[in-house]
Amino acid sequence: MPTVVVGAGPSGIETAIELRRRGVDAHVFDAGPLGHTISWWAPGTRWFSSNDRIAIAGVPLNTVDQAKASREEYLNYLRSVVDQFAVPVNTFHRLVSISPIGDQAHDADNRWRLGFRRTLGEASASDKRTTGQSTCEGLAEAEFFVDAHAVVLAVGGTDFPNRLGVPGEELPHVDGYLREIHRYHGRRVLIVGGRNSAVEAAIRLHRGGANVSLCYHREQLPSDGIKYWLRPEIEGLIRSGSIQSYFGARVAEITPSTVTLRAEDLDDAQSRTTIDSDDVLTLIGYRQDQSLFEQLGIVSDSSSGSPLFDAETMETEREGIYVAGTAVGGTQSSHYQVFLENCHDHPRKIADHLCGTRATLPEVSERETLEARDAGLRRRIAWQPES
Ligand SMILES: Cc1cc2nc3c(=O)[nH]c(=O)nc-3n(C[C@H](O)[C@H](O)[C@H](O)COP(=O)(O)OP(=O)(O)OC[C@H]3O[C@@H](n4cnc5c(N)ncnc54)[C@H](O)[C@@H]3O)c2cc1C
Known part of the structure; x- marks a missing residue:
């Protein structure tokens, strides 16, 4: 049988x-x-x-x-x-x-x-x-x-x-999967996440000609969640301003062309930042x-x-x-x-x-x-x- x-x-x-x-x-x-x-x-x-x-x-x-x-x-x-x-x-x-x-x-x-x-x-x-x-x-x-x-x-x-649970998440340019790097060339991409998948995607997209921002809810990248060969590269790219980072921030709302971020532990109008974005990648597991x-x-x-x-x-x-x-x-x-x-x-x-x-x-x-x-x-x- x-x-x-x-x-x-x-x-x-x-x-x-x-x-x-x-x-x-x-x-x-x-x-x-x-x-x-x-x-x-x-x-x-x-x-x-x-x-x-x-x-x-x-x-x-x-x-x-x-x-x-x-x-x-x-x-x-x-x-x-x-x-x-x-x-x-x-x-x-x-x-x-x-x-x-x-x-x-x-x-x-x-x-x-x-x-x-x-x-x-x-x-x-x-x-x-x-x-x-x-x-x-x-x-x-x-x-x-x-x-x-x-x-x-x-x-x-x-x-x-995983889902963020915020307004606008169902929009077609919001994606939980990284696609072929080529498709992001010349686009403003906000990556949400701070572990291996998000960090690797940020590096690859930057090298592939995208304008990359990274949003992570903690004040810095986790000490234990990133492979040792990715860490120096992402830290260097952030330090040099090649990748814009938003630490201690969470996504509050997504529209077809912008993403509004709020401070991790504060949600008033002053703590909010709105950035322009063509694609949003939610790489959060x-x-x-x-x-x-x-x-x-x-x-x-x-x-x-x-x-x-x-x-x-x-x-x-x-x-x-x-x-x-x-x-x-x-x-x-x-x-x-x-x-x-x-x-x-x-x-x-x-x-x-x-x-x-x-x-x-x-x-x-x-x-x-x-x-x-x-x-x-x-x-x-x-x-x-x-x-
Ligand atoms: C970007 C990325 C990188 C990764 N890198 C690593 C790594 O370096 N090392 C590592 O160990 N792991 C890594 N993983 C995890 C990796 O995916 C798993 O280790 C590996 O695929 C697990 O194999 P698996 O056979 O247990 O499960 P899977 O490969 O997930 O296979 C499960 C299969 O079950 C099928 N299935 C599910 N439900 C049903 C159903 N109801 N009926 C019929 N079929 C069904 C699915 O279609 C799937 O093909 C990574 C994952 C991701 C997303």
Whole structure:
């Protein structure tokens, strides 16, 4: 009986490969294309993690210049890995419902009925206007069903950009996603945010010929939220006036051609500044679509709304339902804890539990090699977190 992996991001693919290596008939479904989340990054965006930390299934990820992989290089790599292991991936199929089948205790083969909708033609994640609603709302009608013995929810955690909650945010020039740098040439762009994505976008847009301003609610950039190679550059650009900064400020209102900022802890007319702006980029993090976890009743009451699961097996409180990858972190706030780099043990844990024993495939020698590789990676991450 098939096992369904929901999500064709790196974690879902790595999980499907591990399961198939153990003889499990694992099939992957994704609401978008392969590597959907990475596909909506702006062209030319590079991973912050080094290549050995984002490689999956033991397949080395090499780049021609040894630099961190770009979006394009990684998507190319993902396609090759999927082809190499002949992973069955069904793209543009969104899981919209999940329910138990009959008496699960007596039907151990098929336990879950999954309702899917085809999504080709639907707005992609990056086109989606950020209403804050679940993507599954309004789509709750499934078009067809797949029965599965086990389900791995590797659905990630970056479904919607966070919202400012201010008037004018719905205007078409306000965007939660950085697009191709070229489109901003010669334009006045206000970037809201002060962490990696916002800082990296500010630097790239400035180099790409945009007139960039940066608005951040704290008095200075955070000491711990910016990669060490971005910090000197952004600080220099701000010091030299190449990028105009508005620290200790929040957006109060957006119009088609201006943005009004107010002081973080004061909201009177004197504290307000209005600046001209052609584009507004709100790069302030993302939220997870938790509707599937809600259907299953496995949402924790933590602020992240992360799913409840057993860290040894990755199984949730629902028998046969597992979580993998960054999905386990729920909606992560500004201090991200769960990255692809520290999720590589999830596939093995799930396969061990699902297959009932650690002595099954792969061969012991191969397993030892894989375990040594994982232990080495964990050690390197511990000793050198920023790489
Ligand atoms: C600009 C940017 C830079 C980043 N850089 C790094 C980095 O350097 N290092 C790092 O470790 N992480 C980084 N991340 C986070 C990164 O996105 C994740 O580490 C990585 O993509 C996680 O892989 P994943 O498989 O867990 O989830 P994802 O890649 O998010 O995959 C989840 C998949 O599930 C699919 N899905 C969701 N819901 C459904 C549904 N209902 N039905 C069907 N399919 C569904 C989605 O379409 C998606 O393809 C970055 C993120 C951003 C936005």
